[in-house]
Amino acid sequence: MNMRSAKAPPAPADDRSTPARIRDAALVTFAGAGFRAATVRAIAERAGVSPALVIHHYGSKERLREACDAFVTGFVRERKVEAMKAGPSLDPLALLRDEDDRLPLLAYLARALQDGSPAVATLVDEMIADAEAVLAAGVESGLVRPLDHPRGVAAVLTLWSLGALVLHEHARRILGVDLTGPMSNATLSAGYTVPAMEILTHGLVAPGMYERLATAAEAAASAASAAAGSAPTEEAS
Amino acid sequence: MNMRSAKAPPAPADDRSTPARIRDAALVTFAGAGFRAATVRAIAERAGVSPALVIHHYGSKERLREACDAFVTGFVRERKVEAMKAGPSLDPLALLRDEDDRLPLLAYLARALQDGSPAVATLVDEMIADAEAVLAAGVESGLVRPLDHPRGVAAVLTLWSLGALVLHEHARRILGVDLTGPMSNATLSAGYTVPAMEILTHGLVAPGMYERLATAAEAAASAASAAAGSAPTEEAS
DNA sequence: ACGCGACCTGAACGTACGTTCAAGAATATG
DNA sequence: CATATTCTTGAACGTACGTTCAGGTCGCGT
Known part of the structure; x- marks a missing residue:
């Protein structure tokens, strides 16, 4: 009944420690079903252990989730410093896409x-700070237009x-693309990256149109400044 | 014990039918806690009825959720035809922001x-189709740059x-803004709408830089066409 | 050989949930 | 007024869950 009793030398084809196996199984199960729908029993089954052992190692389902959060956020931070040397990227997710991990x-x-x-909230904050730094570097290099x-x-x-x-x-x-898959996927590039880049590089407004709109809106605003709480008719998508 | 026995004439301050009250209570509870975490008992309490009555009117929690989906999607479609006359907007959510509803x-x-x-998936599909139509109209009017x-x-x-x-x-x-609140909120405009418009109107790349990058990338690609599976270093955020 | 601590399990406990059911109250119908 | 129909409820049922517990097995130091 015990997995480990299958003779030590021939290696059980899974050299991860039991807590690590449980954490990985939790990662997969949480990712697939969501935290609340993922049951301790399902996680235990995927890890090949009993539900009681999951609790034994992590204390509670909530603490297991915290361990998963810590693992993922730590992994992202590790990859980030590696990616720093390989040149900046506007995609905060690029670091995770190449993984051939299970x-x-x-x-x-x-x-x-x-x-x-x-834990993920602070990771988001860091991603935004990184994006701001990357943009600032782009402005300095003349690649990115100075931002208001x-x-x-x-x-x-980032949002x-x-x-x-x-x-x-x-x-x-x-779009027929898998945003959680590897970014090297050609369909991802064609379906998502290309349109996204089209928006981010060129913008949507025809050249010269923005200035015309701005002056027109300014004139309209000063003319109808008495109107309270009115919102612009053109909004961000 | 019965709410309706409080004499008919003075109106119970809530003229909605009981199923409608239950549906609205479910909407609020689902929105606040998510479908799975929202319990039938909590919905019933908010509606001022017994849990059994919720099931009696809707058959099951799942069917209650379908009723909520149908109500919201129907509401969006109603507002959409109204908004058609008031001029096009790039914001598919603008219709819902102004509501003073509870x-x-x-x-x-x-x-x-x-x-x-x-139901919501098809609503998203419709939103995309609408966005495409609005963009096409913008191109025709010369306001929007022709899109590749x-x-x-x-x-x-839309995504x-x-x-x-x-x-x-x-x-x-x-950002300190509430994206689920009314869009007339000034902080929403300053925190979200203004940066979003800055991206969408101007784009991020400095004028003339894109063409330089494109030709450089083309040259690099033809030079290093042998490298397999390599991804562009610059990605959509 | 022996005990000790770490690792692991089956069974169970308590709880919260969606749902069912029989029956009571209110309302409509004759 | 009598009866049928609709609306509503309290109580309970069955289930699935997170967690606990007592004990079993294994490796290891002595």
Whole structure:
């Protein structure tokens, strides 16, 4: 009945420690079903252990989740310093896409983003700070246009990127791409990256049109300044 | 014990039918806690009825959820035809922001987007089609730059917008704005709409830089075409 | 050989949940 | 007024869950 009794030398084909196996199984299960729907019993079964052992090693399901959060956030931070040397990237998720791991890191991140764990929240804050730094570096190098609201732009870009990740099932249905998969996938590039880059590089407004709109709006605003609480008719998508 | 026995004439301060009251209570509870965490008992308590009555009227919790989905999607479609006359908008959510209702429609939509209900999925598809139509109209009027990938751009814009909505708690923490609240809110405009518009109108790349990058990338690609599976270093945020 | 601590399990406990059921109250119908 | 129909409830049922517990097995130091 005991897995480890299958003779020590020939190695059980899984050299991970039991707590690590349980954590990985929890990662997969949480990513697939969400924290609340994922049961301790399902995690235990995937890890090949009893439910009691899961609790024995992690104390509670909540603490197991914290361990998963810590593992994923730590993994992202590790990869980040590695990626620093390989040149900056506007995609905070690029670090995770190349993994050939069996661990669905991006899918777990998508779940954790929704469930609002504190560890992931600080990770998001760091991602925004990184994005702001990357943008500032781009401005300095002349590649990026000087921004009116650097922090806001970095925050919105990160929110959009992570938001699309959370909605990866919709992205798959609509665009036929898997946002949680490796970015080297050609369909991902064609379905998502190319349109995204088109928006981010060129913008949507025809050249010269913005200035015309701005002056027109300014004139309209000064003319109708008495109107209270009115919102602009053109809004961000 | 019976609410309705409080004499008919003075109106019970809630003229909604009991099924409607239950549906509204379910909407609020689902929006606040998510479908799985929201219990039938909590919904019943908010509606001022017994848990048994909730099941009696809707058959099951799942069917109650379908009723909520149908109500919200129907509401969005109603507002859409109204908004058609008031001029086009790039924001598919603008229709829902102005509501002074007690019903957290946008918060519910954010939950439904995550849980993946079929009704909301088709609503997303319609939103993308609408966005594509609005963009095409903008191109025709000369306001929007002609797009290389109209459908992809519409899909990505919608995904980003809805994704930010789903992450509204992160947006509140980071930007101090409530994406589920009325859009007339000044802080929303300053924290989210302005940076978003800055990205969408101007783009991020400095003028003339894209062409330089494109030709450089082309040259690099033809030079190193032998390298397999390599991804571009610059990615969409 | 022996005990000790770490590792692991089957069975059970308590709880919270969705749902069912029989019956009471209110309302409509003759 | 009598009766049928609808609306509503308290109590309970069955289930699935996180967690606890007593004990079993294994490796290792002495």
